Amino acid sequence: MSRFVKAIQNVLRFHKKKIGLFFVFFIIFLVYLFPYNDLGDLVTSKVSQYTHNGVYLQFSDLNPSLFPSLGFEFKNVSIDTPILQSIKADSLTVRPAILSLLTLKPGLSMSADGLFKGKAHLSGAIPGLSPEASMKPKISGDVSNMDLADVTKAFKLPMDLSGKFSMETDSIAMDLNNWQQLTGDISANIKDAKIGAMNINTPLGPLPLPSMNFSIIDLKADAKDGTVKVQKLALGKTGDELSGTAKGQFEYRNEMMLGTYDFSIEIEVLASFETKMGVLWSTLEGFIESFKRSSPPGKKTFAFRISGQGVIAPPRIGPYQ
Numbered sequence: 001m002s003r004f005v006k007a008i009q010n011v012l013r014f015h016k017k018k019i020g021l022f023f024v025f026f027i028i029f030l031v032y033l034f035p036y037n038d039l040g041d042l043v044t045s046k047v048s049q050y051t052h053n054g055v056y057l058q059f060s061d062l063n064p065s066l067f068p069s070l071g072f073e074f075k076n077v078s079i080d081t082p083i084l085q086s087i088k089a090d091s092l093t094v095r096p097a098i099l100s101l102l103t104l105k106p107g108l109s110m111s112a113d114g115l116f117k118g119k120a121h122l123s124g125a126i127p128g129l130s131p132e133a134s135m136k137p138k139i140s141g142d143v144s145n146m147d148l149a150d151v152t153k154a155f156k157l158p159m160d161l162s163g164k165f166s167m168e169t170d171s172i173a174m175d176l177n178n179w180q181q182l183t184g185d186i187s188a189n190i191k192d193a194k195i196g197a198m199n200i201n202t203p204l205g206p207l208p209l210p211s212m213n214f215s216i217i218d219l220k221a222d223a224k225d226g227t228v229k230v231q232k233l234a235l236g237k238t239g240d241e242l243s244g245t246a247k248g249q250f251e252y253r254n255e256m257m258l259g260t261y262d263f264s265i266e267i268e269v270l271a272s273f274e275t276k277m278g279v280l281w282s283t284l285e286g287f288i289e290s291f292k293r294s295s296p297p298g299k300k301t302f303a304f305r306i307s308g309q310g311v312i313a314p315p316r317i318g319p320y321q
């Protein structure tokens with residue numbers, strides 16, 4: 001054994017320059033000469049295979065990325081799924097969390113530019129390699145200035161939305177087998193939000209809603225054990241046709257059905273919004289008329305508390321708390 005160790009030491013002592021040059025040229029080969037673009041079809045087929053043909057990934061160029069850590073950058077990315085319309089990004093950078101592999105907690109981070117005309121950065125960790133643990137990922141990250149109209153179109157949402165969407169979370173942990181175990185926090189806002197006219201189905205029939213504009217929508221909330229606490233929800237600001245704030249909480253079941261809820265709400269309505277809403281506003285105002293506050297001409301202010309169970313049972317409306 002001592003002869004073997006001594007031989008290794010001699011190799012390192014007398015051939016260290018050669019070994020160093022070998023690693024230098026090897027890195028140069030990997031970075032500049034390796035034909036990464038020839039792996040395009042292989043990457044596409046492997047992604048499709050591992051997602052059971054659920055995700056089809058295409059890109060024009062593939063290059064290594066060395067800063068701030070080792071990873072790969074995909075250019076002109078297009079992702080198609082049976083559920084979503086084609087999602088495109090100017091670039092997508094994927095970086096495996098190498099150190100986490102040593103603790104058997106694999107993870108990675110992804111950054112996308114040009115995604116829905118905005119940016120996104122997400123990092124995730126799976127707390128183990130067992131099948132049970134693999135169903136409980138943890139995610140953190142942020143998105144900024146995404147075009148909400150493009151997001152609505154890609155996710156095929158049954159409404160017309162537009163604006164600039166941003167979101168941030170320090171940590172969200174979820175159980176894919178039990179959504180009531182969702183835990184984490186979220187901060188989000190939409191600038192220059194526009195909601196198109198739509199019909200909302202109710203037990204009494206379709207409820208028509210006119211289009212609405214908000215200079216900003218701001219949300220801060222956290223979830224734990226099937227309960228979402230809304231610390232702040234701001235719709236618009238003074239001067240918008242409709243503006244207001246809300247805080248409270250609601251419960252949801254594993255089927256993502258609404259359970260009990262309890263919110264304290266303040267709203268400010270301009271005369272132009274009353275005219276736009278017509279009979280619908282007159283009906284809604286009848287329920288909250290007794291909670292009206294003093295306000296200048298051309299404006300009405302209300303503050304009340306609303307609570308209930310699910311969407312079918314009639315809500316209870318009381319004084320603001």
